[in-house]
Amino acid sequence: MSLFSPAKPALTIRLCEPRGFCAGVDRAIQIVVLALKKYGAPVYVRHEIVHNRFVVQGLQERGAVFIEELHEIPPEHRERPVVFSAHGVPKSVPADAQARNLFYLDATCPLVSKVHKQAMRHQRLGRHVVLVGHAGHPEVIGTMGQLPDGAVTLIETEADVHGFMPVDPDQLGFVTQTTLSVSDTAGIIARLQERFPAIQAPSAESICYATTNRQEAVKETAAGTDFFLIVGAPNSSNSKRLVEVAERAGAKRALLVQRAAEIPWDEIETIGTLGLSAGASAPQIIVDEIVDAFNARFNVSIDLAVTAIENENFPVLSVLRDMPLVPADMAFVNGNA
Structure with missing residues (x-):
């Protein structure tokens, strides 16, 4: 009987950069x-x-x-x-x-504050504000709370656009939640502009740079992965969007986890390529924890997938x-x- 453990299987981790804290x-x-x-x-x-x-x-x-x-x-x-x-x-x-x-x-x-200012500017110019976002999210509650009751209409889907009947279709302006899916939001905005050609865009992009960068990194990395893990919380909008992006971009399966203990090890014993990223509110220490957990089970090689360099500092x-x-x-x- 051999005293040696069998060799650990090989695993490539495609580690997205940028990831984690914005x-x-x-x-x-x-x-x-x-x-x-x-x-x-x-x-x-x-x-x-x-x-x-x-x-x-x-x-x-x-x-x-x-x-x-x-x-x-x-x-x-x-x-x-x-x-x-x-x-x-x-x-x-x-x-x-x-x-x-x-x-x-x-x-x-500061980027959320910028959306607040854009919404207030629309109202100051006499426009009814259309907010593209998710009902109940704290950011949406905060943005809607910058303006008087009735001054903002929340749109969550393209179907909502169809049912939206403004008092004055020629006096509309839109802003968006900062943590939305770029592709989904583009579809909603296109539908708004189709129905209401006079609708005014914000003076600058509402979806924040970090949301866009993390989604682009996952999109570039997902194709060909057997499994894609996103580190983040279930109430984190930007983290949930990353799971959706991974699945759409070609990952065989994508999953949101908060800690290494949530990884379904029995389902990934035979994978060869893992994608790994983290939402904007997930700390690096948990990413390290997850990489260490895979190192304990696999012979890991890291493929760092860099799609943008972030040097913003607020x-x-x-x-x-x-x-x-x-x-x-x-x-x-x-x-x-």
Whole structure:
């Protein structure tokens, strides 16, 4: 009987680049980390700062307290900072914070804020605003909450376009959620422009660079893969879109996972090529965890698929810039020390 284990099967991992954190997500997490360093615990955070439980739990361990509404902050803690999530909030939320004399830090992604401004510009010019997005998503709630009730119509599908009956078809302007599928959104916009030729586009692209780049990387990588894993949370819009893109682009199967423990190992024992990417709110440390899990079972070679170089950096709020941010502060998500 041999004392040696059988050789591990060979596996090529096509690792997408760019992947994982975008500049807006990184900035939002930094804001919470720096607020904890500057003001101490607890720091309250309204809604998940980003859609990733690993990140949320890591911040909780450092003293962040996550709430859904401002009234959950105990009266004795009203002097403590409260951070608004990267997804953005309706105008009513900072107004409520001011009414309660709360000290708040707005971590809304600058690209989401840009969509808010584009929607408000449409309305200022007398246009009814059409928002292409997913009902109930925090970003959509925040964008619709920038304008008065009735000023925005949400469109989710091309079928919704067919049923849309505006009061004045010649006074329309559209914006989109930043994390949508590029191809799906293009179809909806084309249908809107076909039905309403006078509809005005935003002054700049609404879907953010990171969403587009991650989708393009997956699209370029998916063909010929036996399995494609997307690291991300089930409530992360951009992560779910990456699964759809992988399947459409030729992956035999694509799956969203939050951690290595969710990988269905019994279903992928014989694969030869794996695609791997991560949504914009998924930390690099989980990607590393998944690569290590495959290394334990396969003889892995990494094929780095680079389709774009990202060097965007969104500065944190000015009130926090006096606090030094060192690599150890972000080690819980980046894996460095």
